[in-house]
Amino acid sequence: MATNLSRDAEVGASRPTVLVVDDDEDLADTCRYWLEDDDYRVRTAYSGEDALEAVDDEVDLVLLDRRMPRKSGDETLDVLREEGYEFPVAMMTAVAPDTDIVDMPFDEYLVKPVDRDDVVDTADELLARSDFSEEVREYFALEATEAALSTREREALRDEDQLVELQSELDESYEANEEAIAQREQQLERLTTVNRVIRRVDRALVDADTREAIDAAVCEAVVGTEPYRASLVVEYTDHSRGVRLREAAGPVAGDADIAGDELAGGVESAVDDGELKLLPDPDVALDGFEDGVVLVTPLSYREKSYGALVVGTASDHTISDHETDVFAQLGARIANGITAVEQRRLLLADTVAELEFRHGDRSDPLVRIATETGGELSLRGIASNDESGLTCFVDLVGGDGEEALALAAELDAIANARLVAGGDESLLELSVTEAAIETLSAVGATVRSFDVQDGDGTVVVEAAPDADLKAIAGAVQSAYDDTDLVSKREVERSVQSTESFRQGLSDRLTDRQQAALETAYSAGYYEWPRDSTAEEVAEAMDIAAPTLHEHLRAAERKLLESFVDETV
Known part of the structure; x- marks a missing residue:
């Protein structure tokens, strides 16, 4: 139980x-x-x-x-x-x-x-x-x-x-009640407008399979809805300290130079502060941005920034509080979609950059659990969770699972904890809000392994060859003092048949289907007897059991399709 x-x-x-x-x-x-x-x-x-x-x-x-x-x-x-x-x-x-x-x-x-x-x-x-x-x-x-x-x-x-x-x-x-009704009708009309933008963007994120496709689809989705006249996706990072246009839609030219524009200052401010900015009367020499209010929404997923979405509105349009809230959330959704595309690109890459860290910082909840229980901890699986960081499944050998569970409940960095299986080799499900693996995942790295023995841990992550490896290492080292980069190397993926299978499956699975499959597997749902019920797996993903079953049925069917296509 x-x-x-x-x-x-x-x-x-x-x-x-x-x-x-x-x-x-x-x-x-x-x-x-x-x-x-x-x-x-x-x-x-x-x-x-x-x-x-x-x-x-x-x-x-x-x-x-x-x-x-x-x-x-x-x-x-x-x-x-x-x-x-x-x-x-x-x-x-x-x-x-x-x-x-x-x-x-x-x-x-x-x-x-x-x-x-x-x-x-x-x-x-x-x-x-x-x-x-x-x-x-x-x-x-x-x-x-x-x-x-x-x-x-x-x-x-x-x-x-x-x-x-x-x-x-x-x-x-x-x-x-004419005046009040007219006011509320306008409010409902705006609600419909904003919701239409959300759904158009969501469909764009589902259909796009590259960063460039996301940029283009998002810009077109926004401009396709009144009263939004023009939209840009711009790139700005702490590393570059410069603003570069990636994509545009509407009357604005796709090769417009915005580096010295007042718009650039709004982008820098939004990205640096991590919050949406309104430019009520900007001095902008771009078609589609010269009259109305301009919204600048940072594209940030956890600690990873992908620049900003810039939207020009009609001159007679007044931005509501609800509208700013929705566009702020939209920025996070777009960034999440970009992260998923980049992780998929990493999965399919022939060559990846591998980073290995020595990590013994006891402010990390996983290191602390292993150290205080006297056990050896290893990461079995990991799934993203927007509300509480990461949900991970860890094996604990030589430590008491009940003791680990009680300790986890006391730690601020762990939102939820569940003992999936006890005994000499315990399996725990932990939702962590602060941990080295959470920090690394937040900046775009894929965690491949994490092991802790005698209070000292080893983390191995992969990133795309063109990723900012210095930024990845810096993020975890600034968060945890007792962390050192041990090695950095380029790894060639040699087994083409395996990668071909992965590519076929990745092309078929949606992000939610893949998350459901990986979470269920890591939680022991496919063991017999089951280590976790469907309800427990669904709770870990913060969805209903019927929704989980729908995702799993679709994912399992696609898994079999990929197997048959690649091996028959």
């Missing part, structure tokens, strides 16, 4: 929680996958009865099917309102709307079939509406009801007079 200890049970608690209720289990699970991929926490219920069991004060939003056996969605909605739940509810159903919906206390009405954008856009908008006044929320709910009924011919409705009364009530509500 695996043992869990966590110092921070609230990780991710700030994410909105959606309850999806549908007797079509496949659709409910698909909606869960869509929403979780958009950073929602999701619960699923496959009946009205299950929904009433699953609901509590932590639920922020409900997607509710109308036509379900035993307890219908209409009945479930009535019970939820009778019990005092005021969260927004979207009816999601194949039932054609009729005037019986006029008095139903829902906030939005979706007619199946629905796609990813329908579900996620509705969730985004309803959560935004939650902050509106009661009168304005009521107006938008009435508008949703009227919009649903307007899809039907009037003569086909049971009671045409009810639609007329509804439209009259809607007009009265608008007249009484």
Whole structure:
């Protein structure tokens, strides 16, 4: 039986929680996958009865099917309102709307079939509406009801007079709250605009397979959405101390010189400070940037910087706080995508740079665990985790696993710890926020091994031949005093058949599928009996078990495809 200890049970608690209720289990699970991929926490219920069991004060939003056996969605909605739940509810159903919906206390009405954008856009908008006044929320709910009924011919409705009364009530509500409604409509329009940018960029990151392709796709994705007129990806590093244009979209020329422009100062400031900068009235001699506010978003993934995304807006566009928050997050997502592409390039390279470090600094939690338990620690596997640094799996030989688990729970640098298997050879799952392997991974190196014996550790990492090796070494040595670079060499990968297999598999797997496969393998999910359950592996990745199974099924199928293609 695996043992869990966590110092921070609230990780991710700030994410909105959606309850999806549908007797079509496949659709409910698909909606869960869509929403979780958009950073929602999701619960699923496959009946009205299950929904009433699953609901509590932590639920922020409900997607509710109308036509379900035993307890219908209409009945479930009535019970939820009778019990005092005021969260927004979207009816999601194949039932054609009729005037019986006029008095139903829902906030939005979706007619199946629905796609990813329908579900996620509705969730985004309803959560935004939650902050509106009661009168304005009521107006938008009435508008949703009227919009649903307007899809039907009037003569086909049971009671045409009810639609007329509804439209009259809607007009009265608008007249009484016109200014507030207009303001909120503008807010929702901006929300839709920003979300459209996010999805366009996300699709670009999925499709791109090189850094250059990401730069071009991101610029085009941003400019393809009003009110963003022009966009640039620029390069700036502490090492170069200069700004260089990598890609451009919109009216700006792709070979524009921005080195001496005021824009360059904004880029330097954003990258150095690690935060988005607004240039309200910049003196910029570039087409597309001369009138409106300019956003400068650093492209930073953990401690690795890839420059900045620069966006020029229309002259009449005012930047909202929500917009700046989203673009700041977008910068991190783009940088994460670039990191994934570079790691994939490293995986497929014929030649890599290998760095070996001696690392005995006891401020590193892994070194401390090995030293204080008197055991030998070795890294079995590692998976990236945006919220808590890295989730790693380590073998501990000769030390007490329970003692190591208790020590891990006391260390600030470890967010979560789990004893996967005990005995003479223990396996621990550790989510580390500060460690040498986390620092090295953050600056773009791939950790190949980490072993600690008698309080002294050895770390071996690989990097692309053209990587800034001095910066990689400097990052870990500045963070940990008792760390020395022992060797640096170029390694030729000689087994072409293995690399061919890796290339075929890497081309097929998405980043999430690869992470699921590696995490499950490292956690002993494929052992028999299993060292970790699907729920435990999913928790390590901060996703739901159905989502994990979907990633694993897809990854396993692609793994077999690669095996057959390369060996048959």
